[in-house]
Amino acid sequence: MGKITGAQAIVKCLQEEGVKTIFGYPGGAVIDLYDALMDADITNVLVRHEQGAVHAADAFSRTTGEVGVALLTSGPGATNGVTGIATAYMDSIPLVVLTGQVPRHLIGNDAFQEVDIVGITRPCTKHNYLVGDKDDIVSVIREAFYIARTGRPGPVLVDLPKDLVASLINYPEKRPIRMQNYQPTYEPHIGQVAKACKLIMQARKPVMYVGGGVILSDASPELTELAKKLNIPVTMTLMGLGAFPGTHELSLGMLGMHGSYSANMAVAQSDLLIAVGARFDDRVTGKLDEFASNAKIIHIDIDPTSISKNVRVDVPIVADCKYALRAMNKWFNSEANLNLEEEAARHKPWFDTIQEWNTQHPMCYNDDDTIIKPQYVVEMLDKLTKGDAIITTEVGQNQMWAAQFYRFNKPRHFVTSGGLGTMGFGLPAAIGAQMAFPNKTVIDIAGDGSIQMNIQELATAKQQGLPIKIAILNNNYLGMVRQWQELFYNKRYASTVMEVAPDFVELAKAYGAVGLRAKTKDEVVPVIEEALATDNIVVMDFNINREEGVYPMVPAGKSNTEMLLV
Secondary structure, three states: OOOOEEEHHHHHHHHOOOEEEEEEEEOOHHHHHHHHHHHOOOOOEEEOOOOHHHHHHHHHHHHOOOOEEEEEEOOOHHOOOOHHHHHHHOOOOOOOEEEEEEEEOOOOOOOOOOOHHHHHHHOOOOEEEEEEOOOHHHHHHHHHHHEEEEHOOEEEEEEEHHHHHHHHHOOOOOOOOOOOOOOOOOOHHHHHHHHHHHHHHOOEEEEEOHHHHHHOOOHHHHHHHHHHHHHOOOOOOOOOOOOOOOOOOOOOEEEOOOHHHHHHHHHHHEEEEEOOOOOOOOOHHHHHHHOOOOOOOEEEEHHHHHHOOOEEEOOEEEEOOOHHHHHHHHHHHHOOOOOOOHHOOOHHHHHHHHHHHHHHOOOOOOOOOOOEOOOHHHHEEEEEOOOOOOOEOOOOHHHHHHHHHOOOOOOOOOOOOOOOOOOOOOHHHHHHHHHOOOOOEEEEEEEOHHHHOOOOOOHHHHHHHHOEEEEEEOEEHHHHHHHHHHHHHOOOOOEEEEEOOOOOHHHHHOOOOEEEEOHHHHHHHHHHHHHHHOOOOOOOOOOOOOOOOOOEEEOOOOOOOOEOOO
């Protein structure tokens, strides 16, 4: 095979990695790459803003488990993608972001559309590269994919000077990647597994606390097997929703600041907390010294730096969640003197206590027949999609209502910005999810503030022919900040009133989409039914109760047992 251009080599490398879809926006620094893509069996989704490209690639990854790919030009194209990269980094999502760079001889000269994107993204990437030699292009991109998908996943950025992309190179053959200083641990230490299992046998009030790591490692079957086998209740973080069936009697739903009463009380009163693929972040723990203060703690995580970072643990297991849970199931199944039914029966009084909490303080709201409650909208979306839609969200109250009232029974069906809390995530995320699964129902549950952050991506969805549905819970406020102002700032609504807002129905029409509006509760179901039956983008504008709050709510700095209830 003769020499090919760097651009052709990059496209060939993407195909070698199994990439069929990328998301991006062209510019002078990547024009050669876009030209090379014309001859490849790779779909480039032309977004309307680079932030949207990275969010869409992120959601493509979250729903498929593959590495998402974004292609951005230099300068402002690269910097526009930084929010998306940071979003993926906080949630451990595997991405490869290719950015154009000015020719090497101009780097450092303040050339047109030059920025040090490697320096800018160093704190929010798992790793990044500025390619300095044309013969390193392919090996660097192969390494980028390897780093992104292995160990604790994350985004990797590769900055490509334009002169290298245009140069002629020999395409190198593929060899196994070995990195001396990067060797993630997948298999658990069998002694630590035995310690953990023996602790579980001693516990009378165990709780499994499950995070996004379970979903990233495709460990839901192993988790579900262990919980059911031993009758252990399961609570999930925002990122962990769907890792365990939300409709199962052992599911406590979400825990933390806006978690369920039973989840927060169960963790507080547990004698053993089994943390799997979760990182004990502040939204989950509340007041740290009172979080699971009576419990021994087992922590399974592939990232050793996450263990005992925020909360001291008794049995650390550094391993991939799937491997560790599989080993624990094997231990319980093979222990000769163990009666699993007796072990499960020992947890029955604890299960009964939790059921009492569920009965006394269910996830609920004060219903009203005259106005639309946002929780009701989410419940109807759940009912009318039979819980089988892929749900993306923006960030704010809309995100929490989605997490609380849509019951996720399967992993990779809830796509939301957890760690960074990025407004504007949901619409481009819906595009990424729909590109991954063209035959599934994809719904973005949005707020009227957040949807406007990236509303231009309606054009992207229309150009791609994606029939995504958008449910705007419209209260003419920046609702979550307004709720804090109501509770803690004497209702001084400083800069949270959206006094000027578009007519979302007319805006949808302007983009070639369908716009529907519900002003009363009776109109909610017909609007959703019409949207689901429409083979086009549909924007549903629900005029909800303006000052509705998200409850339960744990005030900042308080223990998770000090919840404000409905």
